[in-house]
Amino acid sequence: MNKKWCINIVILLLFIISVRAQGNRGSGNICLSDTAQKSCGACIATAAECAWCKSESFFKDGRLRCDRYENLAKLGVCQPDDIVYPDDNLQLTKNDRVQDGVNPEDAVQIQPQQVRLKIRPNKPIKFKLNFRQAENYPVDLYYVMDLSNSMEDDKDKLAELGNLIADSMSKITKNFRLGFGSFVDKVVMPYVSTVPRKLRVPCFTRAGTPCESPYSFKNQLSLDLDTSKFAVQVMAANVSGNLDAPEGGFDAIMQAVVCENQIGWRPISRRMLVFSTDAGFHYAGDGKSQIGWRPQSRRMLVFSTDAGFHYAGDGKLGGIVTPNDGNCHMDFRGVYTESSNYDYPSVSQIASKVGEKKVNIIFAVTKDQKPVYDKLSNMIEGSIAGELENDSSNIVDLIRENYETITSKVVMNTENAENITVKFYTRCFGTDMKETNECEGLKIGQNVTFEVEVTVTECPANKSKWQRAFDIYPVGLAEKLRLNLDLVCECECERPGQEEPNSPLCFFGNGTYECGKCTCNPGRYGKECECDASKVSDEESDKKCIKPNSTTPCSGRGECVCGICDCYPRTANSAQKFSGTFCECDNYSCDYYDGLICGGSERGTCDCGNCVCNPNFDGPACECDNRNISCIASDGTLCNGHGECVCGTCQCDKESQYRGKTCEECPTCTRRCNENKECVQCVAFKSGPKTQDECDRDCRNINVQSEVSKSDGVQICQFKDDDDCLFTFTYGFDSNDELQIKVQRTKVCPESVNVLAIVGGVVGGIVLVGLALLLIWKLLTVIHDRREFAKFENERQNAKWDTGENPIYKQATSTFKNPTYGGN
Template sequence: MRDQWYITLVVTFFLKISFAQEEVKASNPCYGIKTCGLCIATAAECAWCSDESFDKINRQRCDLYVNLNDTCTRTNLFYPSNELTNQKDEPVRDGTGEHDAIQIQPQQVYIKIRPNTPHTFKLKFRQAENYPVDLYYLMDLSNSMEDDKDKLASLGNLIAQNMQAITKNFRLGFGSFVDKVVMPYVSTVKEKLESPCRNCEAPYSFKNQLPLDKDTSKFETYVRRANISGNLDAPEGGFDAIMQTIICQQIGWRNVSRKLLVYSTDAGFHIAGDGKLGGIVKPNDGYCHLSPAGKYTEAENQDYPSISQIAMKVREKNINVIFAVTDDQVPVYRKLSQYIEGSEAELLANDSSNIVEVIRRNYEKITSKVELSTQYTENITVSFKSSCKGRTLTDTSSCEGLAIGDNVTFDVTVSVTQCAPEASKKIRAFSIYPVGLGEKLDITLEINCECECEKPEFDVEKSPQCNGNGTFECGQCTCDEGRYGKKCECDGSETTSDESLKKCINPNDTVPVVCSGRGECICGVCECFPREKHSAQRFSGPFCECNDYSCSYHNDLLCGGQGMCKCGVCQCNDNFKGDACECPTSTNFCKAANGEICNGVGECKCGSCVCNASLSYRGPTCEECPTCPGKCDENKACALCVAFQTGPYSKEECDEKCKHVKPVTKIDEDEVNKNNLKNLCQYEDDEDDCVFFFTYEYGPGNEVEIEVQQTKVCPESVNILAIVLGTIGGIVLVGLILLLIWKLFTTIHDRREFAKFEKETQNAKWDTGENPIYQQATSTFKNPMYAGKN
């Protein structure tokens, strides 16, 4: 009996310790970490104490820094912080004759960083004046682009003038393309190979006509000198030309410049795989193959590049591609630009007359925006924040609306989540760059995964502190093979003896398993495993039989946040119950406005109402009933039969169903409005069109009490005779008035006419004694030839 009591006491003791430890682990990610390097890599808050005394007081060497700061000797406390060193930090500046422009600061940094400890630093960007610009015009010179070529030649100087107004450090180049010189892209008939069309040059894939040159006057000459050519199918071999333009040194791209590639065409493009139509199966290798004369030499041997190859090279060389295409091709190239970083698709006039405006507008769009991107950041997290030109700091890697001279500052946060197992990968290099620019910030990242005390020169092998059976490092023993315990005091061979294993087997298990299969038996005591690799959460209990993290969840919280998980079962706080402590024991949330639980038409389960499915009531407290008649509708018939002996109920039905209705002389509406318990109802009686009123309220026991006013409000009777006579009189009166108005106007008009007649009579010029129409009976004539001769 005494032995049984002793065993129970021991088990209870271990359980209490286990529960206490699990509570700590839930809020302390550092708990249970066994080495210094892994400790500082677990979380930013973790620190390691190498004091020997920690074994005596049974403290965890890996713990939160706030817990160790006052208890560990300062020299033995390992809590490394992130360190940043600027290796190249030239200030941003405009481009001058002596110095190139610098738009990003710093240029090189070295960061020593702990895993799971983000480090934030400032990156400055400034739009510089006279920043170098290289513009290469890549033109489709198939027969359909003849008028475009002539127009481009005449606009060459204008392009240069516009760009030189923006930057004095400007270079201009020109190249052309048609397609692969094989069937079915180009006719291989001998005459067509020499001249596929009238006044046409022999077909070719790509030709570098003019490398980038500061003498922009050459542009017009070389464009006019270039002849058009011809091909058979509609798509062109532009991807071959883009690839060679981007990667070939003969083009003349500068390392530090804003590189613009203007791609001009009126047709679509061939992509990887189309080469099979011409018997070309070798994939494009992504290398330069230009002859000394500037022609692409591998067009008939290698397939067209893929979109991903083009996108990769554009990103690698920091090229801004402007697809200047005709109206019917704009949708296709806009979709293409979505897959190529820093590219845009613009509408080109049929004769390329708007090319100057296209280049100027896109250059302003490109330079008015800065977007930061990263390279070689596998397993490294980089995030950006900036207020741009405003005041609110937001998560963004780009800023728009910038002008020359504007400064933008980004907060760059770098973090890693784990240590690389290979020592060679503990130092990483990556870069941050503005899209479309050759400048970048090179970052060397040293991942701090090892404490100083773990270096070989600090190890003490066969240390007396480890009973001569291990190496003493970082304040603790790393035991030799076959030895266990804090001081390597346990012989590993004992873990296989029956006596030692028996102490680690739960007597209640039907199938005996050492430490429930969740731990290791060391010196007769179970040392429980983590639930997952590198997890601070471990199994607990004297036989590792408990999992304090496997209880039910509610609202993504263990035990609903209203209890503790103990050995797989939620122990709920007061006022909560359920498997996940999801149910409040109180029914306060189920009370309806009338004070009833679930409005009397439902049941309160787990703190919420479950409404009766056979009824139409719904809502949190079963008070909503869209299809139910209201109390006014329910009691309308009773009000009519009790007060006026009318309505659908007979006298017997009225006496039976309407006992709760009481007639009153008058209902005071003001009193009803003041009394929140009373509700006023009013209806029109279909029999006499009069309005009647009644009120309802809930009495004791939630019974409805009705008061109906015994008098109705009826509309006043209408005097039909007065309306008819009035209407007739009005019509007659209006007629007389109109007749008088007509008579008045005719009288005035007659008088005016008579006065006019009299006035004309007085103005007559003839003598009233003579007849004005009288004529003599004889007439006299003279002979014009007779001049008075006898």
């Protein structure tokens, strides 16, 4: 091989590699989109697999800088040092192990607590998140009760059961605090009678004592470790009265949740509020002191009632139009002071504050109200509704059961995660990993591992937002995972100090060279800023590149540079390219024959979408071979004299029974049967003279099936195999005139004589005949005996005896008559 020949081979290989590396614009490679080619930052933000080549000479050969990383790396079209492919990174900045709460501040239920992510847009990053239900986790339970007159018996029962509530919860945690508050409604018409006498004494109890003056909400007992105070305060609280059926429970919930210092909530906790009432609620504040929540606790609020509720907008009935501000308005006595000035909270306000303050609400309501509160609990995160007996006698069981229901289920949620996709995967306590953010059946001390997948969908236009944070938290708990994100939205080579302003590479200094690409100065455009916008604007330039009756420059297949189309290469195949004034032509969209464009170079070539056929070939895809070589039969005739050769293929006469590639097959022709006999034996039955190697080499297109018929092919063939059994097969031809053989799976073998059956039959016959003879003899004997016995019986019954004499007695005297005197 001479030197010139070697050089030509090397040049050809380099050309093929360079073209293949460019990818295919129509193959679904998102990295080759026009948006991705704009800059290095746009490229790496397009998709996880995209990389940018910053090599100075890369674009001059028409290649695209942004492509899949493997295309740039494996094909050698860009040096490894010139490939920009930023990596993501995960750093656990706070990773305390989950542990039980010996002291309130010791409990840790979520791990890790802080993570820093360096993340590319559209490239998911995964990490593990552990959750463990801590033992002896502090619990703050605040009981909010409807003290309208209809709840009098419930109040008395609650006072009796106060200590039982404390005992029941002490079995769950050693650090339990209990508080109590009550509500009625807004002290304005038409909710409460404003007649002075009614304002002083709105009603009388069953015992005849006056009811307490009406009020909206009152904190009777801030959260306290001395749970014995609960029963005292409940008993001391008196019922009051109002006019309408729904109650002002929403005002009570809002104040109990937001007045953290007054209620005594501990700040890091799950909060539950028990809401008890016999009415509805009005919708519509943020106080942090009146209720008295304490730090480091699970916050629970039990809301007890037997009625519906007012909600936002109902305040208009009393002339109150100012929306609820969601703040705390509680005086030193624990009374809500702004009920007559602010409307009821809305459901969304309640839901927002409950989620913000991490409070779990148990709606303890009577049977007729439960459907309404079930719907309400679906709208409020971490809440649940339970059925309350008419006298609240089941309140202890209700609190315990619903507490266990809430705490046995962990639900992961996100906060401030706009434009961020977060997916959770877990096995819970099963074996299959599934996409879900919740896990049920959790017990104290059990670990649940979530696999978290974070994806940022795009880079914000505002660079100040390229660093941001969001939280992942278990619903109802203040513990959370803080994720600090550093978005990778630009390449190192694009940062200040890395670019080259007024670079000579950008047409005599008419642009800034960065990441191997020119960013043109104002008034210049083009790949290398070679176009002057003062002579021909970018818009006018594009018009010159638009084909008549079209709206897309360069037919969407190239770039308009100074009014001239620079066609993109068709990079998936080195023989494919765009061409023409408007890049309207190509050499790859012609018809295919036998898997090749225009049948391959032997038959023709593709020119601007049409096949140009070589001599002896014709048709839209050069599929017709005019030489008729493939139509010659074994006897040298064209189609065996029983057909016509069309495009190099025999079309057999329909009137004749001849078929096949050269019309040589017929129902009475046995040549094919004999030719394929040995292959059928070998493939279907592992018999015959052929070895396995010969079988694998010579036998093709043989299919074994349960049964064959004449309709399966041209002719049915039958032969005897080595075991003297008859096997059957048929042969035919598919649409491409390829021989197809179908073999019947079972052979027909002559029936063999079963000697054992014959001997058994003879012996059995003899035995059966002997048994039959014995039965006949026995039958005749029985018949004869029965006849003799019948005869004896008959004679015995016909015997006549003198009924007056004893047949065995003989008298002592005998009488005789003289025959001579017998007649006298």
